[in-house]
Amino acid sequence: MNKRLCYLLILFIPLFVKAEQKKEVDLPPLHHVVKVRPSSSIQVPKHYPLNDKKEIDCQTCHGIDDIEETPWKDVDKNAPDFFRDGPYSQLTDFCYGCHQKKSYERPNIHQLLDENGKYKEEDCEYCHDKAPDPEDQLNTSELTFRLPPEILCFGCHLKTPHLNALNHQVKPDNEMRKTMREAEKRLNIILPLDKDEKIMCVTCHSPHQIGLIDQNRPAGNQVADTDLDEGITYIEHPWNQVFQSDKETRLKQLAKSGNEVHTLSYQRIKTEVLLRASARDGTLCQSCHRFER
Ligand code: HEC
Ligand code: HEC
Ligand code: HEC
Ligand code: HEC
Ligand code: HEC
Ligand code: HEC
Secondary structure (H helix, E strand, O other), rough: HHHHHHHHHHHHHHHHHHHHHOOOOOOOOOOOOOOOOOOEEEEOOOOOOOOOOOOOOOOHHHOOOOOOOOHHHHOOOOOOHOOOOOOOOOOHHHHHOOOOOOHHOOOOOOOOOOOOOOOOOHHHOOOOOOOOOOOOOOHHHHEOOOOOOOOEEEEEEOOOOOOOOOOOOOOHHHHHHHHHHHHHHOOOOOOOOOOOOOOOHHEEEEEOOOOOOOOOOOOOEEEOOOOOOOOOEEEOOOOOHHHHHHHHHHHHHHHHOHHHHHHHHHHEEEEEEEEEOOOOOHHHHHHOOOOOO
């Protein structure tokens, strides 16, 4: 939510300038630019009409008849078609109909392969000191990173991107270490620990898009039943509020009862990506935890 608002603010900054130049049009202050031909970076949906000069105009964005002739204060902004295909719960969803969402977001650094399965070394070097060869078999401790691997993810992700992420940044005891080593063999995966032998983000998550590293190798083996654009999704509606309250109930459940509930609470995952093993069916959790069955 905040993230989106932030983009919106950034997006609107140049409009201050444009609004000044477009004084002849009776438009509210900070209104979007009008009467310009879309550049190649803009994709106007086919059913949004352009004017006869092929420019974006009132009718392109607004489904209100004669909006030009109406004093802007009298226009019914709550009409569903005030914005084409509206109403929108987030104004940015309307913007992204024409503007490319990607260019306003943090780069999805996990998307490493292009259509031909090729990668750019500079993308690797966002994390690695020097791009390793995907064929190389290396231990996490042999690799050098621009930041220690346990904090690599924090620039773009929160320290607590989800329930339990922080609780998990601890050193597993010997018994759990044994369970982990067994799971690594049984599942043909890696569960790398940091230099202090603590759990880190990449203990559970693969940082790489599936297919970059041969999937038959432990470091390349991962769960991905969807693409990176969709990402990890949940059965519930992905709106933030719903998701937050979902976490609240999860927290309450965790506080109340024993271990089985934890696996239960993770069964609401719908699609998984960038995980070393499936959390949806409990495999990931059970590669460290031994739950009573
Ligand atoms: C109908 C398509 C369309 C929609 C919807 C749309 N835009 Fe635009 N936007 C354009 C076009 C066309 C330009 C002109 C620049 C270009 O062609 O690259 C533009 C330019 C801009 C600019 C740059 C202005 C400048 O000074 O050059 C900003 C900022 C912007 N839009 C923000 C938004 C925001 C925020 C929204 C949603 C509230 C939005 N746009 C919705 C088509 C659209
Ligand atoms: C590229 C899309 C786009 C085009 C083209 C466009 N608008 Fe808008 N219009 C918007 C957006 C986005 C808002 C909402 C701005 C806001 O309030 O944040 C808006 C808001 C408005 C409002 C309500 C303002 C208010 O706050 O009360 C009026 C009236 C309006 N536009 C009239 C026009 C007219 C007249 C034209 C043609 C000259 C036009 N628009 C062209 C996107 C567009
Ligand atoms: C988001 C950060 C990040 C990016 C981007 C990234 N890596 Fe990695 N890479 C890691 C981390 C962390 C490890 C250690 C944990 C592991 O092996 O998964 C690693 C491990 C590796 C390994 C060793 C795997 C093994 O055998 O254990 C190879 C090879 C590798 N990366 C290649 C690449 C290549 C090639 C690219 C670019 C196409 C790339 N990485 C991009 C973070 C990243
Ligand atoms: C103990 C294993 C584990 C650790 C450690 C862990 N994660 Fe996760 N992560 C998961 C699981 C399982 C999911 C999917 C289910 C969920 O959200 O609980 C997930 C989901 C995510 C998501 C997607 C969240 C969403 O709702 O879209 C992000 C982003 C993420 N993790 C980043 C991180 C980062 C960054 C760290 C390190 C601070 C981290 N994870 C540590 C297991 C882990
Ligand atoms: C350059 C920024 C950047 C860095 C660094 C980064 N990520 Fe991400 N990551 C993203 C973006 C962007 C997405 C797409 C979803 C989003 O916007 O949250 C994403 C998605 C994910 C997801 C899937 C969540 C989903 O639902 O799409 C996981 C899991 C994840 N990252 C884990 C990690 C881990 C672990 C690291 C550290 C090794 C890391 N990320 C480092 C930018 C980054
Ligand atoms: C890489 C090993 C590892 C994985 C994978 C893992 N855990 Fe953990 N988990 C730990 C460690 C270590 C602790 C902290 C020590 C302890 O409480 O036993 C912990 C603690 C917990 C706790 C207690 C948190 C607290 O506040 O005390 C819960 C609940 C939990 N894990 C659930 C899960 C679930 C659910 C999954 C699967 C999504 C999972 N774990 C995956 C290692 C792991």
